[in-house]
Structures are given as structure tokens and as C-alpha cells.
Amino acid sequence: MVAEQLDAPDPETLVGEAKAAFRDGAMLTVQARCEVEYEGRTSGHLGPGDRILVAKPDGTFLVHQPTGHKPVNWMPGGGTVSARTSDGDVVLLARRTNPTERVEARILEAYGVTRFDATDGATYEESGTEAEMHEYIEANPGVLEEGLRIVEHERESKYGFIDFFARDEAGTPVVVEVKRIQATLNHFDQLQRYVSLYEETNDEVRGILVAPSASERVKRALRDNDLEFVGLSEFETDAKGATEAKLTDF
Amino acid sequence: MVAEQLDAPDPETLVGEAKAAFRDGAMLTVQARCEVEYEGRTSGHLGPGDRILVAKPDGTFLVHQPTGHKPVNWMPGGGTVSARTSDGDVVLLARRTNPTERVEARILEAYGVTRFDATDGATYEESGTEAEMHEYIEANPGVLEEGLRIVEHERESKYGFIDFFARDEAGTPVVVEVKRIQATLNHFDQLQRYVSLYEETNDEVRGILVAPSASERVKRALRDNDLEFVGLSEFETDAKGATEAKLTDF
């Protein structure tokens, strides 16, 4: 049996089920009224309410309220989750070190529990990432500027990585920072840092921020610092496929 | 009944249960073997495998693999989740606009489903945030430097917000950037941006980055740019309470 469900388990049953799931590497889901404590990088408390608790075999622990994308409390993988009874309640405790932190959920009433012996060998395949945008620019530097030549990709400098180091038609060095999304002030900062560094040891250098768009404030910051913005909203690693996908997407 | 569980529901039953849950504002959890497609800011595909699916009444939709803190696919709240059958399979579709995107989970086999009529009025109370660190500094500017006076908190400037604008004992203006965690190059960037701006119109200005710690690279970047680092690892809004919490912790 892949999944086993128990309705309104009593504390002893729930602890037994949880311990067995943790031992066997199964995923555990609990619907319950509970209180939650977090102690670690910050500390916090969540009073009684109905939530879904999820424990994964890698030590991940999630507390989900009825609304919101993010779990209200959580523990990333790498640690351990344990179950015990305390004052008649079931307590699920997730902890890890580095940093040292803990999430403790006191279950006041369990409405349901599911043990799920999940096997999942698939990995998520994604396209449209910044890495692909880099590939596109490397293959088509002319979309940024006529005559631009890419000299180096992911060049390491004293203060960090430059996305592209290039030269324009006149041979002037160009530092290029690429963003997949609308450019922010932090992205301007990054470019400025790289350019400033280069200017310490070299006479002339241009800096270009490449992104689909940028706010006026970012554009002004660039302008005021003699940096440039290039809007690059469309890029295709496989133009035909991407277009077709759009046409059929309703 | 707060939670209702069905074991290995057939497609029609699952769709009915899902539709009822969405209609009634209940949370839905499904343990299933499924495939997932995402189309939106990027696009991606996840082949068949066992996952936990969670749909919330606010339109949140989560796909959790057996490992990892983050859902492999998701939809933040604000959109809608719907259920239908397609080629004999149940398909859960979550979509929203701004940005326009969709997650579609094709359920190849459902092992269990839980409908959860959750009520949760509690809100999470947290302490130890950067906001509290700001309060502490504002009340105790001397911990940064003897004689420092805070002039303004959250001062807006042309390029962004300065955490603190202050003056030292000699009256020299000081721009202060505060980080709750170990300082990174991006945090150095931020401070540098504010200081550079101020230098355009003023003669002398100091810049201080306040954080519990900083990497050597960050410290060097600060030094090279005549900026300063102040380590501030401990801060207490209520020293007694925090100390006691530590002593009794675990």
C-alpha cells in the first residue's frame, strides 16, 4: 500500500504512525489544530488554529495555514523530525544545526493523518532561465550592440563575477550584466561594482545592463553613472518551439 | 466533520471531492502519482512520480516531491484552482494573471485525498527581525560608535532608502546600512550606492555597514572604498526575556 490514511487518530496512534513513517522514509501529512513555536534565526509563536503539517524523509517540515504560498513555519531538509507525546498532546519537533533552529508543533487535535510511501525519480526540467539567456547572448552578441564581441563569459574578478566581458566595435572593453527579469537597483549596483573595479586598473570601460525592462529610477541611476541599459525582452534558444507554445497557449 | 479522507479515489470521485472543496473554501490534499507542467515566467515539465498536492481556498497550489523545502511547482495565492477529467485522468489546474501563468497537474493515480475545512484565526508573532534591530540601534546609537547621533530613520534618497542617516561626534554625516544577517557584497553595494550619491553634493560623508559579521571579501571591499564595518551580533529589545529564553532552551 502506497498511502495509508487514518481518521481522527488519538495521540498514541498518531505518534506510532509518525514514528513508523520517519523510520521508513515515508512522507507524513497531518490535518490538525495545533500551536507552533520557532526558535532559531529569529523566534516566533503561532497560536492555536487548523493547519496542514507535512514531514518529509529528508527532514523537511512544513506548517501550512489555510492561506498563503509560504508555510507559516518550516524547517528545510538536512535535519530530523521526531514525534512524541507531551502532556497528552502529540508534539512534532523538527530541528537542525547550522544554523541551529527548531520548529515545534503541538497538536491539540488531529483530524486526519496520511502516511505516503512516495517514490519519485523525476527531476524538473525548466527552460527560459537566465542561463539560457546567457547562451542566447553568447551566440548572438549583436542583439546587444552592432559589432560587440564577447571575450569572456562568467569572468571572475576581485569582487565577484562578471556575466560577460566584451569589446565593442572600437575595441573598448565592455562589462555586461544580464538579468532575466526587470532590472532592480541591486542589479545596477552589481554592474557599478564591476565597472568601478575595472576602472581602477584600466582607462576606459563601458558597462551595460541587459534586462527586459527597468524602472525609471534604475535607468536614471545608470545614466548618472555613465552606464547603459539595453532592453532585451525576447530571446529564443529554439525560436520555433517557443512560438508554437505561445500559439497553443490559451 | 472537519476533515474527510478518501482512500484511492477513482477519477470521478476525486473530481467531485475537489470541486466541492474549492466551492466550500476547504483545503485539499492529494497523494498521487502525477505529471506537472508549468507555463509562465519560465516553462517547465516534471515527469511522472509520487507527490503531495495541496490546494488552498485562496488559490494557492503546491506540488511537493518527497524531498526539498520548496514545492517543485506552485502557484501563489490570488488565482484559482480547478479540477476536471481529461482522457480519463484528473487534472488539477491552477492559474492566475499578473503575471499570467499556470500549473497543471495530471493525476495518473490518486492514492488518497483529504478535504480539510480548516479555520485559523491566529497570526504568527515573530521577534528578532531587522525592524527590531533598527529599533534597538535607534534607542542605542552608541553601540555603533561613541557619540553617534541618529538624525533620520529610513531616509528616502534619489536612488533608494538609507536605513539611518546620522552624525558622528565631530558632526560629520554618516550613512548607516543595517543587516540582520552576515553582510554580503550586495549589502556593501547598497551602502556604496547611498554614500556615492551623498558625495555628489556634499564634501565629507562616512558609511557604516552594521551586521553580525561579514566575509573577508566584503570587509576588503569596504576598506578599499573607505567605508566601515561595525559588528553587532547581539541586540535585545528586552534583554531579560531573551536571556531567559536561551537558558531554558532545549
Add this chain to the structure above:
DNA sequence: GGTTGCATGTCGCAC
């Protein structure tokens, strides 16, 4: 609704 910056960010990759 757009912009800005925090976050218990998490995650992956390089050193």
C-alpha cells in the same frame, strides 16, 4: 498597480 527592500529566504555551484 509599480517600485523598493526584507526574508527563519532557499537553492545551487564554485572554491
Add this chain to the structure above:
DNA sequence: GTGCGACGTGCAACC
């Protein structure tokens, strides 16, 4: 392990 930057970042505050 630490450092650094991307992320379908999400999220709230402020305008």
C-alpha cells in the same frame, strides 16, 4: 564547509 548570486523568488510597505 563558506561565499556568492539567482530565484517562476514571495511578501509587505509605501507611494
